[in-house]
Amino acid sequence: MTILYTLYNNSYIDIVHIQNKKGISFYINLTNRCPCECTFCLRQTKEMMKDNSLWLKKEPTTKEVIEELSNYDLTLFKECVFCGFGEPTERLDDLLNIAAYLKQTCPKLSIRINTNGLANLIYETDITPRLKGLIDTISISLNAPTAKEYFELTRSRFGIASFEGMLDFAVKCKRYVPHVIVTVVDIIGEKKISQCQSIADRLGLYLRVRPFEE
Template sequence: MSKSNLTSWRGTSFYINPTSRCTNSCIFCVRNFSEGVFGFNLQLDEDPTPEELVDEIEMTWNGQFDDIAIVGFGEPTINIEGTLAAIRTIKKLSPVEVRMNTNGQALLIHHNRDIATELAEAGLDRIQISLNAPDPDTYLRLCQPSFGRMAFDSMLEFTERCKPLMRVELSAVDIPGVDMDACRSIANRLNVEFRERVFKGPEGAIEGILRTLSI
């Protein structure tokens, strides 16, 4: 892999990569083990402009795609203008549902904007918010948010704000030491869907994760 990619695809799934910056530094993140996925390099030197993202989407778009996601190597709401432009562009190209993966920290990243409403108005149909822990302490150890302890509760508040506007899922990576039942209970309490995600890092990384959780 050499050239950085703003879009990637596999089969009939199409992925948009607005940024490789993130407000988390999750110890289980695929970025710790790879520069990309499916043979695409997703590490970006800088965020693309909305125009650059739109151009790349239009250039690589295939009318056969039936699964479209704003998900790359970073937190898409950091490059919110690019993300909104990408959603609007896809909605012009296809009636297919558009989903986005996020760490849910938009209220902290853009404290003076209503990001949930902006995403919905752009056309986002479904949002998957990475819960990844059942409590703030575990979240701090696993995800190492730059916003500190407040990130966990802010994520849950963002989940509540998205609920009236689009389909919402909370997700958690199923790794040893994380109480998946407790994570599922949070989703049930908030009345949103829950999804267990498979850990995609090397098997040897699990030992380090377990050490972190035991601290």
């Protein structure tokens, strides 16, 4: 079970196998659970689910994650990112407990969450105040410029309202998280990227365009 990993030569690799850990980002893999079934997501293929090292046979406990973290000199790393095969905010309490441990152990370590931005819909309440002082950056998948296209891509269990829920979450995060980013993948094309940039500008958010990875 891979709990802590990094990206190396376009592959996922357990950080235990990385000799020089200075300046790298490491990722915490908490869950397979996700409220979306995105058409582009690798988790939709049985081969990836069976063979990929990030697919968890069981979710690690908070204690197991902290025990793994205690094996490393955290001052070496550039950033900790909560991101795995599932949506990390599905385990919000555990995520924030681990983030609190990291802040106590290594206050200068930057902490990011990569998320679909649907946490407020998952918990039916505004969870963003709980991020204050623990999360430095939150990266939210915008995916598309309209609610219809977003729902067609993500197939979120929350339906067409997911798009506005995600945008509302992003705006609320600005009150408590220093860096709020929304992301799209370059494969959507220049026109849609421009439309997404307009949304980000209107809401006061930074848009990051990510390269598509097959």
